[in-house]
Amino acid sequence: MRPPxxxxxxxxxxxxxxxxxxxxxxxxxxxxxLDAQPPAAPLSVALPNRxxxxxxxxxGDFGTGDRPQxxxxxxxxxxxxxxxxxxxxxxxxxxxxxxxxQDFKVKFELPYKxxxxxxxxxxxxxxxxxxxxxxxxxxxxxxxxxxxTLTPSxxxxxxxxxxxxxxPEQFVWLEKELKGSNHKWKIAFFHHAMYSSGGRHGSxxxxxxxxxxxxxxxxxxxxxxxxxxxxxxxxxxxxITYFVVGSGGELRAGNLDRASGLxxxxxxADLAFLAAEISGDQLHYNAISRTGETVDSGVLSRRxxxx
Amino acid sequence: xxxxxxxxxxxxxSTRGITSTAVIALxxxxxxxxxxxxxxxxxxxxxxxxxxxxxxxxxxxxVGPLSAADAEALATMHDGLKAYIxxxxxxxxxxxxxxxxxxxxxxxxxxxxxESLIRHARTTARRGDIFTPAARPVIVRLLATVFGGPEGRQxxxxxxxxxxxxxxxxxxxxxxRYPDTVPLTTIPPLVLQTLPKLTEDLEYRFVGxxxxxxxxxxxVIADFIDNAxxxxxx
Numbered sequence: 001m002r003p004p005x006x007x008x009x010x011x012x013x014x015x016x017x018x019x020x021x022x023x024x025x026x027x028x029x030x031x032x033x034l035d036a037q038p039p040a041a042p043l044s045v046a047l048p049n050r051x052x053x054x055x056x057x058x059x060g061d062f063g064t065g066d067r068p069q070x071x072x073x074x075x076x077x078x079x080x081x082x083x084x085x086x087x088x089x090x091x092x093x094x095x096x097x098x099x100x101x102q103d104f105k106v107k108f109e110l111p112y113k114x115x116x117x118x119x120x121x122x123x124x125x126x127x128x129x130x131x132x133x134x135x136x137x138x139x140x141x142x143x144x145x146x147x148x149t150l151t152p153s154x155x156x157x158x159x160x161x162x163x164x165x166x167x168p169e170q171f172v173w174l175e176k177e178l179k180g181s182n183h184k185w186k187i188a189f190f191h192h193a194m195y196s197s198g199g200r201h202g203s204x205x206x207x208x209x210x211x212x213x214x215x216x217x218x219x220x221x222x223x224x225x226x227x228x229x230x231x232x233x234x235x236x237x238x239x240i241t242y243f244v245v246g247s248g249g250e251l252r253a254g255n256l257d258r259a260s261g262l263x264x265x266x267x268x269a270d271l272a273f274l275a276a277e278i279s280g281d282q283l284h285y286n287a288i289s290r291t292g293e294t295v296d297s298g299v300l301s302r303r304x305x306x307x
Numbered sequence: 308x309x310x311x312x313x314x315x316x317x318x319x320x321s322t323r324g325i326t327s328t329a330v331i332a333l334x335x336x337x338x339x340x341x342x343x344x345x346x347x348x349x350x351x352x353x354x355x356x357x358x359x360x361x362x363x364x365x366x367x368x369x370v371g372p373l374s375a376a377d378a379e380a381l382a383t384m385h386d387g388l389k390a391y392i393x394x395x396x397x398x399x400x401x402x403x404x405x406x407x408x409x410x411x412x413x414x415x416x417x418x419x420x421x422e423s424l425i426r427h428a429r430t431t432a433r434r435g436d437i438f439t440p441a442a443r444p445v446i447v448r449l450l451a452t453v454f455g456g457p458e459g460r461q462x463x464x465x466x467x468x469x470x471x472x473x474x475x476x477x478x479x480x481x482x483x484r485y486p487d488t489v490p491l492t493t494i495p496p497l498v499l500q501t502l503p504k505l506t507e508d509l510e511y512r513f514v515g516x517x518x519x520x521x522x523x524x525x526x527v528i529a530d531f532i533d534n535a536x537x538x539x540x541x
Contacts, residue, residue, distance in 0.1 A: 097487070097488055098487050098488070099411075099415075099487070100411075100415055101410075101411035101412045101415050103411075104411035105411070128469060128490045128491045128492070128493060129490045129491075130491075131418075131523075131526070132523045132524070133405075133414045133417075133418055133524070134414075136405050136406065136407055136408075136409040136413075136414055137409060137410075137411065137414060138408035138409060138410060142407075143407050144407035163493070164491050164492075164493050164494070165491075165493075165494055165499070165510055166494075166495075166496050166499065167499060168496070168499070168500060171496070192493060201468055204465060204493075205458070205461050205465075206458070206461065206462060206465055206495035206496055206497055207495070207496070209496075210496045
């Protein structure tokens, strides 16, 4: 399905605007420059799109202000035309380089304008390229907090964490929140991946040592991170499914280590975001590329508490 | 409409807009943390690294206990830290509060105004005002212990990830602005648990092999220790 003509015009304008600005991207590591080809393939989606389900998208490592980011944003907007997600959770590196007001505009507000205008709410976690003040930014909906929770439905709770400076206080808070949560679905979002086959960074073992016992003990079903600029669905680890969705704006092509033994499905040939839907005990997911191709899809069931 | 659930404990708030009582509490927290390092009554000294059981909670400090001399050396940071926190809080209160739904313009204006206030108020600040000459070698030694441990190589790799910069070339100095284009280094939990605890708005970060004390609101380097990261790890 193609986006409506007005969306295409808007997208084209945004691309021109972005291309015309000499943006400061000094903080980003650019291993590859994606070519300027426009998104071509019609958007293909394989989600149930049920009434009353919780629909959301996940985006990471995106705030470059470059054309590919805008193109992926265009696919997100196109998807929403047929899959009405109202929530986007970011897994950090929301803005690369400078963070002056014009950077917020060009690296976030303009590319996602169609979504923002449609009332889609972004909930941010912070990455290592993000200044701490982003927590006050209205459109990131962090309420001034570096870590927080969301409860989109009585059965679902999202835990948005901060992993560049993981204080003991945050872990104490997290354990308390997890322990006190009887939600069927507990899903964690943060920047540094505990499991990743990305050649640039890979798995953060220190974080894994601290967080994994909490996730296992308190029945977290899914964990989504970024940092490595690829898409990866990791084989379930101790019953938990891990996604790396650091492919939102600055690709590291060919960076997945295929020999890691971790990868259930990987995609490192283009940018991608994740669209997901929770209905009952199932979570359906689609990873959608910059060209509109669904590069991974499937369904997973929530973990059930062990007696 | 989806609203963030507010954390049920006060985990991570800016000192902006909080009461003087809370500011004092933060200072007390910092001092208590340092007192703990100094062998005070609470909390009790943690086990030494070698004696730490595998099952020890990961959130507990695993390097220590400190010798009386080391604790005394770290305690020399009290005055400088307390003075900095008081200055930070006083200056922050002089600015209009930053709302939790701020625009980029408000954030930028507030941040740069605060940076200016801090830098003007600390024109005479010198290296060692907080990381005192007595505390510095102890911190370097604590870090060497952590990075010399079984996880040292991985910890160092985590810190050096996206940290290939030369702090000398960046002309980092006390009271200088943290470079906007240099990503923040990750500080692994084990390292954070090893260093004296700080209050919000002050964070440890590494730039190259320098350990800096970063005022995250002002984006200003409050103090630093050069060559803090051991050259070899693990």
